[in-house]
Amino acid sequence: xxxxxxxxxxxxxxxxxxxxxxxxxxxxxxxxxxxxxxxxxxxxxxxxxxxxxxxxxxxxxxxxxxxxxxxxxxxxxxxxxxxxxxxxxxxxxxxxxxxxxxxxxxxxxxxxxxxxxxxxxxxxxxxxxxxxxxxxxxxxxxxxxxxxxxxxxxxxxxxxxxxxxxxxxxxxxxxxxxxxxxxxxxxxxxxxxxxxxxxxxxxxxxxxxxxxxxxxxxxxxxxxxxxxxxxxxxxxxxxxxxxxxxxxxxxxxxxxxxxxxxxxxxxxxxxxxxxxxxxxxxxxxxxxxxxxxxxxxxxxxxxxxxxxxxxxxxxxxxxxxxxxxxxxxxxxxxxxxxxxxxxxxxxxxxxxxxxxxxxxxxxxxxxxxxxxxxxxxxxxxxxxxxxxxxxxxxxxxxxxxxxxxxxxxxxxxxxxxxxxxxxxxxxxxxxxxxxxxxxxxxxxxxxxxxxxxxxxxxxxxxxxxxxxxxxxxxxxxxxxxxxxxxxxxxxxxxxxxxx
Amino acid sequence: xxxxxxxxxxxxxxxxxxxxxxxxxxxxxxxxxxxxxxxxxxxxxxxxxxxxxxxxxxxxxxxxxxxxxxxxxxxxxxxxxxxxxxxxxxxxxxxxxxxxxxxxxxxxxxxxxxxxxxxxxxxxxxxxxxxxxxxxxxxxxxxxxxxxxxxxxxxxxxxxxxxxxxxxxxxxxxxxxxxxxxxxxxxxxxxxxxxxxxxxxxxxxxxxxxxxxxxxxxxxxxxxxxxxxxxxxxxxxxxxxxxxxxxxxxxxxxxxxxxxxxx
Numbered sequence: 001x002x003x004x005x006x007x008x009x010x011x012x013x014x015x016x017x018x019x020x021x022x023x024x025x026x027x028x029x030x031x032x033x034x035x036x037x038x039x040x041x042x043x044x045x046x047x048x049x050x051x052x053x054x055x056x057x058x059x060x061x062x063x064x065x066x067x068x069x070x071x072x073x074x075x076x077x078x079x080x081x082x083x084x085x086x087x088x089x090x091x092x093x094x095x096x097x098x099x100x101x102x103x104x105x106x107x108x109x110x111x112x113x114x115x116x117x118x119x120x121x122x123x124x125x126x127x128x129x130x131x132x133x134x135x136x137x138x139x140x141x142x143x144x145x146x147x148x149x150x151x152x153x154x155x156x157x158x159x160x161x162x163x164x165x166x167x168x169x170x171x172x173x174x175x176x177x178x179x180x181x182x183x184x185x186x187x188x189x190x191x192x193x194x195x196x197x198x199x200x201x202x203x204x205x206x207x208x209x210x211x212x213x214x215x216x217x218x219x220x221x222x223x224x225x226x227x228x229x230x231x232x233x234x235x236x237x238x239x240x241x242x243x244x245x246x247x248x249x250x251x252x253x254x255x256x257x258x259x260x261x262x263x264x265x266x267x268x269x270x271x272x273x274x275x276x277x278x279x280x281x282x283x284x285x286x287x288x289x290x291x292x293x294x295x296x297x298x299x300x301x302x303x304x305x306x307x308x309x310x311x312x313x314x315x316x317x318x319x320x321x322x323x324x325x326x327x328x329x330x331x332x333x334x335x336x337x338x339x340x341x342x343x344x345x346x347x348x349x350x351x352x353x354x355x356x357x358x359x360x361x362x363x364x365x366x367x368x369x370x371x372x373x374x375x376x377x378x379x380x381x382x383x384x385x386x387x388x389x390x391x392x393x394x395x396x397x398x399x400x401x402x403x404x405x406x407x408x409x410x411x412x413x414x415x416x417x418x419x420x421x422x423x424x425x426x427x428x429x430x431x432x433x434x435x436x437x438x439x440x441x442x443x444x445x446x447x448x449x450x451x452x453x454x455x456x457x458x459x460x461x462x463x464x465x466x467x468x469x470x471x472x473x474x475x476x477x478x479x480x481x482x483x484x485x486x487x488x489x490x491x492x493x494x495x496x497x498x499x
Numbered sequence: 500x501x502x503x504x505x506x507x508x509x510x511x512x513x514x515x516x517x518x519x520x521x522x523x524x525x526x527x528x529x530x531x532x533x534x535x536x537x538x539x540x541x542x543x544x545x546x547x548x549x550x551x552x553x554x555x556x557x558x559x560x561x562x563x564x565x566x567x568x569x570x571x572x573x574x575x576x577x578x579x580x581x582x583x584x585x586x587x588x589x590x591x592x593x594x595x596x597x598x599x600x601x602x603x604x605x606x607x608x609x610x611x612x613x614x615x616x617x618x619x620x621x622x623x624x625x626x627x628x629x630x631x632x633x634x635x636x637x638x639x640x641x642x643x644x645x646x647x648x649x650x651x652x653x654x655x656x657x658x659x660x661x662x663x664x665x666x667x668x669x670x671x672x673x674x675x676x677x678x679x680x681x682x683x684x685x686x687x688x689x690x691x692x693x694x695x696x697x698x699x700x701x702x703x704x705x706x707x708x709x710x711x712x713x714x715x716x717x718x719x720x721x722x723x724x725x726x727x728x729x730x731x732x733x734x735x736x737x738x739x740x741x742x743x744x745x746x747x748x749x750x751x752x753x754x755x756x757x758x759x760x761x762x
Contacts, residue, residue: 117678118714129678149682152661154629154643156636157679178678179633182714193551197570197708197732204635204733248640261503265510267647271736274644275525282527285637287732288572297527320506327502495635498678 003029004068006061009369012220012432015448018056018069024079026057026072031085033059033068039363040350041067041435041444043091045099046457047121048073053099056459058433058446062368065376067433074099080106087350090115090465116498117177121185130159135173137163142170145480149178156494162480169483172475174468179498187458192292200287203462203496205245208237209438210460210496211290213445216371216434217458218292221426221449230294230419231373232410236307237277237286237295239403242439244273246354246396246403247318249491250325253393256484259331265321272314276307294420304411315404322397335390339474339486342387349473352466353441354395355490359387365437379406392489428453438463440493462496514651518750522590522737529571529586530735533605536561538581546575546584552701552708555584558603566592566600566607567704567720570732593729593742597720600704600728610727612748617693621667622747624656627697628666628690632683633715634673638700638733642670645736657743663687668695668726671719674702674709680716687723695746697727699739704728 003021007013021029034040039060045053052075059068074095082089092106093115101120106112113133119126136144143164149157157178163171183202187195199214200207212234219226251266274284281289281297289295299307325331341351346359356363364381366374382398384391426449436443441463450456471490475483515522524530539561546555546562554568555575562583564575575584591609594600599608612618631639645652646659660666663686675683687696698719701707706717719725729742744750 126677129681149679150628150630150686154631154639154646154659156631156634156639157682178676178682179631179673180676180678180714181633181674181709182712183709186709186712191551193549193572193574194708197551197572201635201637201702201708201732204637205640207637261507264648265506267644268510268513268649271644271647271649278525278528280527282525282529282573283571284641284735285733287570287637288574317510320509324503324506493636495633498633498676 004059004070006064006066006068007433008065009067010216010220010372010434012223012427012430013069015429015431018071018431021070021072023072023074026055026070027079027081029070030057030059030081030088034085034087037063038068040087040091041442042446042459042461043088043095044446044457044459045074045095045104046448047099047102051075053095053102053104055095056431056446058444060369060435062363065369067369067435069431069433074104076103077105077107080109082106082109086348089349090469114177116180118180118182129177130175132175134161134175135163135171137170139165141165158494162475164480167479167481169475169478169480172472174472176468176494176497179495181495181499183499184458184460188455196291202460202499203464203493204285206241206438206440206443206462206493206496207286208234208241208290209436209443210445212238213434213436213443215290215292216436217432217445217447218426219423220432220434221430221447222423223427224293224421224423226294226373227418227421228373228415229417231371232414233295233299233419234290235374235378236407236410237280237289238436238438239407240273240277241286242403243400244270244277245439245491246400247273249488250322250393250396252488253335253389253485254325254331256488257331257334259325259328262321262325265317269314269318269321272310276310279303279307291420293423294418296420298419299414304414308408308411311404311407315400318400332390334485335393336386336388338389338482339478339489340386340388341470341474345473346387346470349469350466351470352463354399355392355467355470356441357381357383358391358395360385365435365442369435371434371436379403389485389489426453440464440491441467460499462493464492464497467492468497513648515649517650517737517740518744524588524590524735524737528588528590528735529573531587531589531592531607532564532569532576532602533585533587534562534564534603535583535585536604539583540581543580545578545580549574549578552710560603563601563603565705566602566730567597567728568701568707568710569730570701570707590735590737591741592731592734592738593727593745595727597704597725597728600730610742610745613746618748620693621695622749625668625743625747626658626660626666627668627670628663628686629659629670629672630683630686632671632673632679632719633676634700634702638672638702641733641736642672642699642739645740650736650740652740655744655749663689664691666690666694668697669723670697670699671703671723672699674706674715674718675722676715680722683719683722695726696723697729698725699729700734701730701732704730707732
C-alpha cells in the first residue's frame, strides 16, 4: 500500500486521495521519512466525525521538491513519535493540548507540557497561563532566574526560566502562550475580508510571508492561476520584508553588544526598507498588498525606478554599517562561539530558516519548494558552518545581498498583464498546502474543506514554532548575559507561535 | 578608526526635523478618512460588506467610520462607487476620547493636551512602560522605530523604560489576550500615580481584527482608563509621535502642507 501521496507546493488534493494509515504505520512513515532527509512541515489534528482525531502529516521532501501527505486516526493514547523523532516534539504537545478531552495522549512524550495554554478545541476553559511544572536543577549553588512575560524592551511577552550555576546557564525553559488569540479557530468562522486581515497579523512582521501562504492555500482550493506579474510583485514584497527584518536584527545584535554605530545606522535603514513597502502599497508592513488571486497594488515604471534607486542606496548603506561591525574585533569576539548549535542538533530538532542555514543545513523553501510561478534558481542559498551568533548574523548579511539582487532581477523582467484574478469557490473535501520561505524560515499553511466547500480546519505553522527550542538549546553552557544576544540572533515570533 | 569616521560621514545626519516641518508620506499611504455623506446613495451597502472589522457603520444620517476599529485597509474607499469614503495622507489621528474616533464627516477632533497639573509633571519628561498584550509585533516595531536616530524620541524627553516603577504610564499594544490580562494589570498597578494609559493600534483600542474572539478582551479600553488613543494598523510612527506631543501640549497647530509629498 502506498504510504503517502506527493503533491507540489501550493496544490490541493482530495481528502480521499490521502492514504489513511494505521497509527503505528503512520509513525513508521513519519520517522523513516525524516531519517531519509524529509522535513516535518506540519502535523495537526482535526476532530473526526467518526470519533477520535484525524491527524494529518505534511512532510517536505527537498530532494524531489514535493510535499508528502498521509493521515491517521488517533482515538486513545498512542506511542509518542518524539523519542524517535525530536522534530515533532512541539507538534505532539500541541495535539495533546488541543485534543486531550477526546482521549488523545502521546505516551512516553518526554516533555508533555502545555504549549500555548489554550483551551482544548470546543472547550472554554484553558489551563492557567504559566502553570506548569518547570524543569528544575537541584543543588546548593544552583539558582533560578525567571524573566517575563513582560520583558525589559518594547517586545512581545513570553516567560523564560534559567537554571544557573553562577553565570553559567545549565538549562533554559521557554514557556509561551501569552499571545494566544485563537486565530486558527477564528478563521473558520470569519468572513473573507476579516480572515485576510487576521492572517496579515499572524506575525505582524511577516505579513507578506503569512498572507502569501494563506493566499496560496485558497488559490489551490479554488484552482486559480495567479498572473505572473502578481507573483513577482509578491516576491518583491517578500524580499523587502526580509531585507527590513534582517537589517533591523543586525543592528539590534550590534546594540546588544554595545556597538552603537551599526545599531544606529541599521535602525534607520530598517525603516528605509519598510518605507519601500509603503511605496508599493501604502503600509510599512505591506498590509493590504496581497489578496487571494493576486495583489491589490501595481507598480508602474516610475515607481519601479524609485524602488530600485532607494534599494541600491539602502543596501549600500547596510554594507557600510555592517562592514563596520565586521571590522571591529571586540564586537565580533562577542558573536563568535556564542550560542552555537551543531548541524546534527539543528537537523534533529527540525530548525528552519537562517538559524538552520547558520548551522550548515542547506535548506530554503524558495529553492526546495518553489511556489507556482516561481523557479527554484531565483534565489541562491547561503549557509555558514559554525552555528553560533556570528553565523546567524553572517547568513543574514549574505541573504540581504541575495534578496536585493533578486528584487533587481524581478523588477527588470516584470511581465505586463493583470495583477489579480477572481478566485472561485473552494473544492469540497480537499486539503491544500502552501509553503513560503519567510524571513524567519519556512511558513506552512494548510486548509481543509468540508463536504460543502467551507473551511473545516486551518493550520498555521510559523517558523518560530520549529525554532524556539533551538534558542533554548543555544543557551546551554552560555553566560546568562548572552541571552539577549542569542535571542536576537534568532529573533523569533511570540504571536506566530501562540497564534 | 578611520573607517568608523568615514562611515559616520557617509551615513549622514538622519534625524527628521519634525515637528518643525511636516513629514511627507508615501503617495499610497492611507491616513485620516473623509466621509462625504452627500455622495452616499440611499440603499447602497457595498462598503459595509467589505469592511473587515465593522468599523464602517450605517447610521440614520449616513455612513460613519470608527477609527478605533478601522484597519486603514482602504477597502471601503475602493468599493464605494460614489467615492463617499476617501483616505487622505493626513497622519494625525490620535484622540483623547474614544467617541472622538467616530468620523462621520470631514473633521476629526484631535487629542488635546493634558490638564495643567499632569502636564506640568509629564510635559518635559515622560517615561513609558510598553506592554504588548497579544500585539502582532507591528505596533511594537513601529514604536521601537521612534527610538531610532530617525525620530529620536528622547529629544522630546519621552522614553520607553524597562521597569514600571520608573514609568509615568503604560503604552499598550495588542487586543489583550486572556493570557496577558493579568500581566497587563500587574504592570499597570506597579506604575506609581498619577499615571497615563496610551492605547496604540486598533487592536489595543477595540480588538482590531480579533474583536469578539473568546481569547481576547477587545483591547485595553475595557480594562484600563485610556488617556490617548492612537489609531492605525499599525499606526505610522508619525501618528504616534504626533499623538504623544499633542498629549504633552507640545504640538502648536502648524499650517497644513498642501498634501503633496516626496514619493
